[in-house]
Amino acid sequence: MFSYKDTMDKLIKDEVDSGNVVGANVLVIHNGNEMYHNTFGYADKENKIQMKRDTIFRMYSMTKPITAVATMILVERGEIDLWDPVSKYIPEFLNQVVYTSDGKLVPVKREVNIQDLLNMTSGIPYPDENHEPGRQIKKLFTGFIERRKRGDSPDTMEYIKAIAKVPLLFHPGEKWMYGLSADILGGIIEVVSGKKYGQFLKEELFNPLDMMETGFFVPKDKLNRFAKNYKWDEEVEELSVFNISHLGEYYGEDVEFESGGAGLVSTIDDYSHFAMMMVNKGVYNGKRILGRKTIEFMAQDKLTSEQKVNYQGDGVRGYGYGSLMRILIDKEEAATNASLGEFGWDGWTGNYVIMDQKENIVFMYFIQRCDSGVTPVVRKLRMATYATLE
Numbered sequence: 001m002f003s004y005k006d007t008m009d010k011l012i013k014d015e016v017d018s019g020n021v022v023g024a025n026v027l028v029i030h031n032g033n034e035m036y037h038n039t040f041g042y043a044d045k046e047n048k049i050q051m052k053r054d055t056i057f058r059m060y061s062m063t064k065p066i067t068a069v070a071t072m073i074l075v076e077r078g079e080i081d082l083w084d085p086v087s088k089y090i091p092e093f094l095n096q097v098v099y100t101s102d103g104k105l106v107p108v109k110r111e112v113n114i115q116d117l118l119n120m121t122s123g124i125p126y127p128d129e130n131h132e133p134g135r136q137i138k139k140l141f142t143g144f145i146e147r148r149k150r151g152d153s154p155d156t157m158e159y160i161k162a163i164a165k166v167p168l169l170f171h172p173g174e175k176w177m178y179g180l181s182a183d184i185l186g187g188i189i190e191v192v193s194g195k196k197y198g199q200f201l202k203e204e205l206f207n208p209l210d211m212m213e214t215g216f217f218v219p220k221d222k223l224n225r226f227a228k229n230y231k232w233d234e235e236v237e238e239l240s241v242f243n244i245s246h247l248g249e250y251y252g253e254d255v256e257f258e259s260g261g262a263g264l265v266s267t268i269d270d271y272s273h274f275a276m277m278m279v280n281k282g283v284y285n286g287k288r289i290l291g292r293k294t295i296e297f298m299a300q301d302k303l304t305s306e307q308k309v310n311y312q313g314d315g316v317r318g319y320g321y322g323s324l325m326r327i328l329i330d331k332e333e334a335a336t337n338a339s340l341g342e343f344g345w346d347g348w349t350g351n352y353v354i355m356d357q358k359e360n361i362v363f364m365y366f367i368q369r370c371d372s373g374v375t376p377v378v379r380k381l382r383m384a385t386y387a388t389l390e
Helices: 004-017 060-076 114-119 132-149 156-163 181-193 197-206 220-225 268-279 292-298 376-387
Strands: 023-030 033-044 097-099 105-107 230-233 238-241 319-322 325-328 343-346 352-356 361-366
Touching: 004 023, 004 033, 004 376, 023 268, 060 114, 060 181, 060 197, 060 268, 060 292, 060 325, 060 343, 114 181, 114 319, 132 156, 156 181, 181 197, 268 352, 268 361, 361 376
Parallel strands: none
Antiparallel strands: 023 033, 023 361, 097 105, 230 238, 319 325, 325 343, 343 352, 352 361
């Protein structure tokens, strides 16, 4: 039998030694016990700061599953309904239009609702130069980022109300498309709760889950633990520091835009508490966050065959989607020995989480390299982890 630890160590060390990543932090928990942990390389290569267990990471899209849970907390309490139109909470979403392929603007066939936001079927894009709505979003974000640099920081609701005025890329429910849907959910939670989104998360999730190092900013006294972000530089053929804000991300204590889709920072231990709550059917250390049946609902594929036409990429082959997460539905297509129903997500800088209720496993691979998605080494680490189970 192969040595699990040696296999994991070698795979991750090779990634660092080859220059594919500057540093990595990996944690696997099985039946509530630590099955594997190790760190490799640097959190900050330029200043020779080693990657450590308590390194703070930009979570980017791994913010999304947390936003899905925050939404479902309010659904359980009867404060919102999944079929509610977004305009019920944010009137700027009334009378939206769709930008058609021939450049025309037509009224939506129906309004965007909460379920559309959770399943990324809203038609609300990310900044994207390939289509007019995406270009408008990019111009919007560029303007907001410039304002923040001048000291005039737009808050979460100002972002969202402006996004509402941009044409949709398709009629709600017709397709799947990765975009700003989770950010809109953060705004809805602010309206319903009467609290800033970060405050709601702190009270309802981070405090009960002992996630004391998770939030929308890095305190000044912890900046020495904040990993640098890197991007591959084609000219020098190596990773270089990346400091550009492309989605309004800003981690200062004076942050105003709390992005429900990409704004959180966290540590690997903090995020493991959230993941263990999900694996334990809504309970963490005896504290119930969500109902068992709610977690069951969240971990189901909710896309139609028509919506799945747009749902493509190596990271989601064999997976369905729902509640801002992937769900394994075809092991052969995914080329994985993981359990059917395993769910989770990843982030723009390569962070990745598996939450598996059947085997009671949480698997996390944290790095900070832009445009990473699901890397080949993640698939190898995942395969090795499931292979070692008795």
